[in-house]
Amino acid sequence: MADEMALRVERRSIADNASGAAGDAKGRSVIGSGLAIREVVKSYGAFRAADQISLDIEPGEFVTLLGPSGSGKTTLLNLIAGFQRLDEGEIAVDGRAVHDVPTHKRGFGMVFQSYALFPNMTVTQNVAFPLRMAGIDRARADRRVAETLEIMRLSDHAGKMPSQMSGGQQQRVAIARAIVLRPKVVLMDEPLSALDRRLRESIQIEIRQLHQALGSTILFVTHDQGEALTMSDRIAVMDAGKIIQVGTPTEIYRHPKDRFVASFVGESNLIEAEVVQKRGSTMTLKNRAGYLFSAESRDAIDVGRATVLVRPERIAISDTPAANSIPAVVTSALFLGEILRVEARMQGGETLLIRCTDRVGRPLPSVGDPLHLSWGAEDCWVLS
Known part of the structure; x- marks a missing residue:
C-alpha cells in the first residue's frame, strides 16, 4: 500500500512539474467557479462537526477533502451544497454569497456514493432528466446527452435500464447526469467507495480526465488516501471538524505538517x-x-x-x-x-x-x- 501511494505521488509530481504546478489550468479550458469558505461552523448540540473552517478553491481546481470518518468532510460538502444550514461563517461562489441560496438554485452538479438513478428510466432518460427540468429544448438536450454519453463511454448502453448495468457503469451514469448541464462546480461525496479496487482505480482516471476536459471545479470527498493522491490538484486533510493541512499531493505526502497527517496519509x-x-x-x-x-x-x-x-x-x-x-x-x-x-x-x-x-x-x-x-x-x- 505504501509503495502504491509513493508511486502515485511520483506520478503526480512528474505531472506537476510538466504543467508548472498542480492545479495550473494552462492548456485546458476552465469553466469552473471559485469557492470561498470563510470561518464556517456547524454544530450539533455541543459537538462541532465543522469548526471555523476556511478554504479557498480556485476556478477549475480539483480539491479533495480527505479524512477519517467523523472528520467533518461530508458535513462541509453538505453545507456547500445547501443540504444543511450554516451556524456561522460564509460560503461564496465567484464572490457571491450562496449560503442562503436554495440547493436547486446553486447550479452545482452532484455525485453521491449511492447512484440515486431512477430505476424506471433508461440511461438516456436518466442523463436527460436535469436538462428536462431546466427547460432545455428537445433537440439541444438530445445533442448534449449524446455528447455526454460519449464522454463517459456509455453510448452503447444508452437504452439500458440501471438494473441491467454493473456498479461501475451505473456510477458513470450518475457522473454523466451530474455534468450534462456543464455545471461550474461538481460536488462528489465518496462516489467510488462501493466499487471494487480495479474498477475504482479505472474510474479515478476517468474522473481526472473528465476534469481536464471540462474544466469544472470539483470538490471531492473521500477517506481513501490513494484516491486523493491520484486525482487531486490539492488535498485538504481534515480531522475533528478542522482542516489540518492543505497542499498538493506531493506536499501532503512528503512534507506532512504533523503526526496526524504523517500517519493518516500513507x-x-x-x-x-x-x-x-x-x-x-x-x-x-x-x-x-x-x-x-x-x-x-x-x-x-x-x-x-x-x-x-x-x-x-x-x-x-x-x-x-x-x-x-x-x-x-x-x-x-x-x-x-x-x-x-x-x-x-x-x-x-x-x-x-x-x-x-x-x-x-x-x-x-x-x-x-x-x-x-x-x-x-x-x-x-x-x-x-
Missing part, C-alpha cells in the same frame, strides 16, 4: 530524536541509540526533542555496514510479489517498516537476521 516511521545541530533547512539529529543522521525541515524548530518522519520506501537495506548506516535486527519479513515488506528493530528499541523492490538473487530476510539501514537527509522530514 505508512510512516516516526522516530523520536534529539536535534544536535541546525544549518539552514537541514538538521543533524541523534536517535535513542546515539546514531546521528540528517533530516530536512521548513519550520523554525529549536534544538531539543523532535519527531522525524521516514517513509518505508525511502529506507535502504544492506547486509554490510556503510557510512551513517544503523544496525538493526529483522523482526518480520513478507514477500508481496514485487515488494518486500520488512520490519527491523534498531538498538534503541524502535521498529522500522521498510518496503523495497524484490531483486533477483537477493534472498528474503529471515527473522533474527542483522541488517544495516540508511537514508539521506532528503528522505526524512522533521515534523512541527
